Amino acid sequence: MDNDCKDLQEKILKLKKERKALILAHNYQTIEIQEIADYVGDSLQLARKSAESNGYEMIIFSGVRFMAEMAAVLCPNVPVYIPDPGALCPLAAYIDAAAVRKKKEEYPDAPVVVYVNTTAETKTETDFICTSGSAVEVVESLGAETVLFGPDANLAEHVRRHTNVKIVDIDPRGRCYVHNMFDLSMLIELKKKYPDAIAIAHPECPIEVQEAADMVGSTGMMVRTVAESDAKTFIIATEMGLVHQLQKNHPDKTIIPLYEGAVCRQMKKHTLQKILDVLENLPEANLVTVPTHTAPHIREVLEHMNKVKGQGPAVAVDVGT
Template sequence: MLNVPRRTDELYDRVKRVIPPVEWELFADDVDAILALKRRRNAVILAHNYQTPEIFHCVADIVGDSLALARKAAETEADVIVLAGVHFMAETAKLLNPEKTVLIPDLEAGCSLAESVTADDVRLMRRRFPDVPVVTYVNTSAAVKAESDICCTSGNARAVVESLGVPRVIMLPDEYLAKNIAAETDVEIIAWQGHCEVHERFMPADIRELREANPGVIVLAHPECPPEVVAEADFSGSTAAMSDYVGREKPQRVVLMTECSMSDNVAVAHPDVEFVRPCNLCPHMKRITLANIRSALEGNQHEVTIDPELAGRARRAVERMLAI
């Protein structure tokens, strides 16, 4: 191993299967500085499953999918929350912690789904389908959440839809998630036509090629993938559900049809599982780095603020989800 600071040796042991020593040498100073800054500022770092391993396993305090991050954000006693993820996640953390400082390391860390729908679009859907409740994916802006009845994540979407006790709902913005949930429930779902730029690129032919090249491989697909991809997979679920599947079933060889870094992060805990990695990269998630997390803590940049009236309405939609 290279001569890295002793304070980071133990952390490197966690990730040495997925980060070469020469790369770790570039990360170690920032890791060390971030750990010190967190203590000094009573800060926590929330990291989504799509963050790179040096963030996910070495500086993050809370990790998981959107639902897990939302729940934990509501419970933290820290003064400062740094969201290692995309902007809608930072907004959600702020909604649930209005008195705390919430920082996002890069303001340009957006989301194709969040950008596919506006508050005006939600109002238009309400006029087109009066009295039909609006279920909004957390991958949306606070302004869109404020126009909604309740939020959902990919992990709880079916439970949220069925909790409303109505024959049909509007579900936005992810068309494929809506269609995949519609296949699991008797509730009629009116979908929007937003797509995730990572998951929409997976095709059934990709799975067939993977199976041919890797006999016996188990295929896990995120429900933001097209329905025909989900139909070809062995299992479909949120990032948390995929991780749980690997831990529970311990397949010899597995492929996760989702963002690149997910496989690296799950592989750290499962050295006996072979991960086949079809790599669709999320350019927005990858805007978050150790360097800009450090800068966020050093310079209090970039603080997330939300208009209080809008935040109150958006918070209700998120809290209704968390209550289920």
């Protein structure tokens, strides 16, 4: 790490204390940002941390905007800032509230389940919310024959294969471009090279990659698995920020990325300098708010998800994204 970076980190840590700021960083952030965060985790873990932000006077959320929106919903009395307001998840952009309404007209009796990777406005049109790890349980809990699901078609396929429910994609094109970079040949190649490695794939990966992996789970589940397993080598099919974090925290283990080019450009829009700018200037443009009418419904559907979330026996899945 160069001196400029250390200098920025020191300034942030000092000002963070003065401002009583809680800094939350997603697992896909750079290591420099993870190092100055109060908490690093997946989207749901961070949402829960924001709900426990008593005593803080501001939250700086280093993740994409839909995640910061969840913090704004769960912690309405503390201002939530995002270091770069342009950090939008392209997967979330595949479906909006109008697309959900249109699909509902085609299937008026089917409940709608959306992945947390959606805007607050889209969430208001849905009956239920799920994370990558709770999707199977949430869908099963409804007892419905048909469920409308979006925006991630790979996660939808994961649910289709682990339930007896007819899953209708709200938009079958919906994919995370980062996880969609992985393909089966990459995994076969690495498994040949590292036969003892445990391969863990995120449920946003193409289904053939998920099925060839030893485990499927969220970034939070990957963190726990690497920490708790006796295995020494892991092949990780998710964004590079998590790969770097795992290798840094487990120098005695070998963490192999399925593909080194799997970098989320939107997550990487945040920088130490932008975090410092927020702390120094509290720019209004970086404040994250949600339309007031959306908050009660989002709280209600999150509550339902928390109630049904469990561990399915068929796949090793967990909460978060």
